[in-house]
Amino acid sequence: MNLTALLLSLRLAALVSLILLLISLPLGSWLAFGKWRGRFLIEAVVSLPLVLPPTVLGFYLLIAMGSRSPLGRLWERLFGHGLVFTFEGLVIASLLYSLPFAVQPVVAAFRGVDPKLIQASAVLGASPLRTFFRIIAPLAFPGLVTAFVLSFAHTLGEFGVVLMVGGNLPGITRTVSIAIYDSAQSLDYASANSMAMVLLGFAFLALSIVYAMNRRVWTPWTPR
Amino acid sequence: MTTPTLVAQIRKGFRSGTLASFALDVEIDVPPGITILFGPSGAGKSTLLDCIAGLTRPDAGRIASGDAVLFDSEAGINLPPQRRSAAYVFQSLALFPHLSAEDNVSYGLAQLSAAERRACTVEILESFRVASHGRHKPGELSGGERQRVALARALVTSPRVLLLDEPLSALDAGVKFEILEDLRGWNAARRLPILYVTHSREEVDALGERVIALDHGRVVATGAPREVLDAPRRLRLAQAAGFENLLAATVLELRQADGVMRVRLETGDAELEVPLAHAAPGDSVRLAIRAGDILLATERPSGLSARNILPGKILSLEPRSTFVTARVDCGATFAVHLTPGACRGLELAEGQNVWMILKTHSCHFVQE
Numbered sequence: 001m002n003l004t005a006l007l008l009s010l011r012l013a014a015l016v017s018l019i020l021l022l023i024s025l026p027l028g029s030w031l032a033f034g035k036w037r038g039r040f041l042i043e044a045v046v047s048l049p050l051v052l053p054p055t056v057l058g059f060y061l062l063i064a065m066g067s068r069s070p071l072g073r074l075w076e077r078l079f080g081h082g083l084v085f086t087f088e089g090l091v092i093a094s095l096l097y098s099l100p101f102a103v104q105p106v107v108a109a110f111r112g113v114d115p116k117l118i119q120a121s122a123v124l125g126a127s128p129l130r131t132f133f134r135i136i137a138p139l140a141f142p143g144l145v146t147a148f149v150l151s152f153a154h155t156l157g158e159f160g161v162v163l164m165v166g167g168n169l170p171g172i173t174r175t176v177s178i179a180i181y182d183s184a185q186s187l188d189y190a191s192a193n194s195m196a197m198v199l200l201g202f203a204f205l206a207l208s209i210v211y212a213m214n215r216r217v218w219t220p221w222t223p224r
Numbered sequence: 225m226t227t228p229t230l231v232a233q234i235r236k237g238f239r240s241g242t243l244a245s246f247a248l249d250v251e252i253d254v255p256p257g258i259t260i261l262f263g264p265s266g267a268g269k270s271t272l273l274d275c276i277a278g279l280t281r282p283d284a285g286r287i288a289s290g291d292a293v294l295f296d297s298e299a300g301i302n303l304p305p306q307r308r309s310a311a312y313v314f315q316s317l318a319l320f321p322h323l324s325a326e327d328n329v330s331y332g333l334a335q336l337s338a339a340e341r342r343a344c345t346v347e348i349l350e351s352f353r354v355a356s357h358g359r360h361k362p363g364e365l366s367g368g369e370r371q372r373v374a375l376a377r378a379l380v381t382s383p384r385v386l387l388l389d390e391p392l393s394a395l396d397a398g399v400k401f402e403i404l405e406d407l408r409g410w411n412a413a414r415r416l417p418i419l420y421v422t423h424s425r426e427e428v429d430a431l432g433e434r435v436i437a438l439d440h441g442r443v444v445a446t447g448a449p450r451e452v453l454d455a456p457r458r459l460r461l462a463q464a465a466g467f468e469n470l471l472a473a474t475v476l477e478l479r480q481a482d483g484v485m486r487v488r489l490e491t492g493d494a495e496l497e498v499p500l501a502h503a504a505p506g507d508s509v510r511l512a513i514r515a516g517d518i519l520l521a522t523e524r525p526s527g528l529s530a531r532n533i534l535p536g537k538i539l540s541l542e543p544r545s546t547f548v549t550a551r552v553d554c555g556a557t558f559a560v561h562l563t564p565g566a567c568r569g570l571e572l573a574e575g576q577n578v579w580m581i582l583k584t585h586s587c588h589f590v591q592e
Binding site: 114116117119120121122123124125126127128130134135138139 | 277278279304305306307308309310311312314316318319320321322331332334335377378381
């Protein structure tokens with residue numbers, strides 16, 4: 001069992017899913033309620049990581065964050081080191097990789113809010129922002145939990161993208177899935193198994209939460 | 225202090241695929257008090273409310289309440305719904321399911337202090353007799369209680385106008401009239417302009433101060449409920465207002481001195497005496513007669529003031545909740561409403577010969 005790798009993965013997953021939740025609130029509400037007819041293009045871009053091989057995504061990220069790219073150079077000027085093969089680089093890569101897992105449930109939950117409730121809030125004098133925080137977000141709460149849990153679980157288990165842009169530096173970029181790969185390659189099946197069991201447990205727990213939320217097993221209000 | 229009359233001129237067209245485009249083109253006043261917006265479904269009632277509330281943008285027009293201009297296409301004014309102070313109760317009520325009744329009601333009072341908000345909320349919940357349910361969520365309330373909370377939530381904001389889109393259509397009659405009484409009571413002192421959409425004749429009679437009849441996106445009549453709905457001038461309005469008998473007839477003879485004319489029904493050869501209308505012998509007219517305005521007798525009556533006594537035969541008797549519908553054939557088929565008691569008392573049966581009695585002024589003319 002590689003505890004360092006497990007803790008690194010948990011730290012990465014927590015940070016990434018938190019940032020993704022913050023991104024998907026405005027992005028999700030724009031996709032759900034916006035009026036621009038070309039929104040489907042943005043939805044397609046957001047969903048690309050679902051179908052792209054992680055190596056393809058990782059390859060382009062490697063190029064985009066490399067020391068010859070504008071982003072890589074800017075980062076180097078600001079922080080004195082490059083982005084690739086660092087924890088920060090891993091965070092940026094994971095944000096893109098897990099984006100659809102956060103945005104899609106949020107958009108679905110926002111679209112599920114009865115438009116009459118949104119209109120009712122407006123005619124009662126509420127600004128769009130107040131309507132968002134008092135009506136839309138609370139009613140979409142199960143969707144927000146789903147978004148957080150799914151992006152957490154997905155980031156925890158990512159492998160291909162991490163390998164491409166993070167490499168395999170212990171304590172910096174060696175996540176638990178890479179540690180499992182290493183253990184299995186070196187025939188240390190016991191260690192690989194213990195870490196794999198932890199990931200399996202996490203995945204099961206995450207999906208149980210998601211399905212329970214969406215079956216309304218727990219809701220913050222009384223169902224009709 | 226009364227709120228000024230809301231004045232709205234609205235033009236709005238819709239195009240939906242190959243369907244004929246629907247246009248709303250109206251000019252209405254909503255003075256303090258209750259104005260009923262009546263009309264068949266698809267007449268444009270909800271669209272009109274949406275335009276006033278700011279949920280739908282008219283193509284052209286002007287909506288104003290006193291000095292406050294809510295919309296003016298020429299001046300380029302279009303206030304968003306949250307700045308119009310036009311309260312709106314939807315047919316679905318749209319109570320916030322995650323907030324208690326109290327929090328629903330105080331939602332529109334964000335600009336007040338917590339203490340004032342609480343005081344206003346408690347006061348109006350008491351007026352609408354739901355104060356004991358303040359802590360309950362909408363899902364825990366009965367249909368009538370939800371309706372009361374929705375009305376309280378809309379009225380507590382002291383709006384410029386209250387828009388009600390068939391808010392009571394789902395309720396049974398008893399609960400409905402209690403709520404209407406409370407609404408009237410609340411508004412008696414405040415005199416808010418209220419625009420109340422319904423196609424229920426009962427609600428019109430219970431609330432009726434003033435009716436605007438809408439059909440095909442146009443105002444077809446305005447006035448007291450009796451004038452507009454008891455003598456409808458349009459066929460679709462007559463159908464919506466519950467005239468069960470709509471019959472085509474030909475004018476035979478005018479009797480100017482008596483203020484009546486004789487007509488012959490197009491099906492069968494029954495003749496009727498009806499009020500004088502602007503018509504000439506040979507003209508086709510369309511009559512609307514309420515099923516409840518026709519009497520039945522088992523023997524030919526005499527010594528009656530009613531001028532139309534027609535022999536006929538009962539085709540069928542269909543019991544409804546509070547009345548029986550008899551279909552009577554006298555050349556044309558008429559629907560006649562009787563009380564179940566009258567039906568038993570006369571021992572009416574299908575196939576029986578009866579006499580139908582119709583007052584001249586129970587016959588109304590309608591246009592296509």
